[in-house]
Amino acid sequence: MSGQVERPGIYELPFGARLRDLLELAGPPAGLRAVLLGGAAGGFVRPDELDIPLTFEGTRAAGATLGSGVVLVLDDTVELPAVLIRIAEFFRDESCGQCVPCRVGTVRQEEALHRVKDRTGAAAAGDIALLREVGGAMRDASICGLGQTAWNAVESAIDRLGVFE
């Protein structure tokens, strides 16, 4: 449990606890904006989705993932595009470089996020379409789980949080 909570740290909860229960234990921020479930390769969920059960099936049913078990909490003072750039930088840095979709795709993803960081709506649409196309190929055609999940968080920020709307 990390990010903007009062008591970050390691929490052990029985299977089936809800995201809300975990947040209550850790002390949620006043203006909750988003929760990144499952670490950098996971996906964002919204403040109105805290009833998601923290089980493999429960998160899958909600279109999210438990992933590495990391829960990162962000409040409304955080610049989400900057967080996405940081995640993209992580994947670009971690790519081993063996396969083309991940080796070059993670670079193109980071470049596009830098371009759209201060844009919304129609001004961002072109780069978001590009991110979607590159992300789809990384997910489908990369050799290993790193490239295959390198666009998860960015995709969920666009589609679930509406970050560039």
Next chain:
Amino acid sequence: MTAIPLQPPRRLVEFTLDGQETRVPEGTTILDACRAAGKDIPTLCQGDTLTPKNACRVCVVEVEGARVLAPACSRRAEPDMVVRTDTERARHSRKIVLELLASSTDLSTTPRAAEWIKEYEAKPERFGPDAARLGEQPRIDNDLYVRDYDKCILCYKCVDACGEQWQNTFAIAVAGRGFDARISVEQDAPLTDSACVYCGNCIEVCPTGALSFKSEFDMRAAGTWDEESQTETTTVCAYCGVGCNLTLHVQDNEIVKVTSPHDNPVTHGNLCIKGRFGYQHVQQR
């Protein structure tokens, strides 16, 4: 005389390829099955004399029930598998792979790259003028061959040909990670200070022209390289009793490079420095 290597009989595997019931010997890759059926799947890191690292991902196809696409060059046909080669998803990933490569690498001497870019409607320029490129300069550090890593797609073929799959010299490997990964000799030294024995077996398998004879490199730079006008003559190397086959590429009555037939059952396209580069005496006039 053609030598036919003896093999134990192989069982047949039945699977569905683009809706056609297909039977291939056990162990056949999807790519081989496609080629036998007359389908043209693009490939870059696959080569006829090597086991591929399936690194380029330009050959991906859709296997029913699989979460991700499969590299046709490496995935073997399995009983009852349902494979589709021309789906929207497979074509999309091939297009993006071509765009990612063409926007970062110089593909000007990669055979068929331009044709595939057109066929898949790839638009590498859409990543913008600031898209990161490899930015490598040709390494001209010996008289025999040039390493122009701006054209390198990191297909691993040269590494495998130099290392455990053929030459066992292990002069080159991949150094670095991610976008910074490059083919390199130890300590990134000049080739002349490396373990390289100049067999040129890496040049033989390089699919992009990143590795090329110095003669070819110089002629391309001078604008005199004219593949159309070249003749290819396959002969026997005069140096030793092994008698490897050499294919001499000749332009204007000068040997401009030497390759070796890949289907030779003994040498599979591999040579040593003498057969590969020792042809100057032929041209002493």
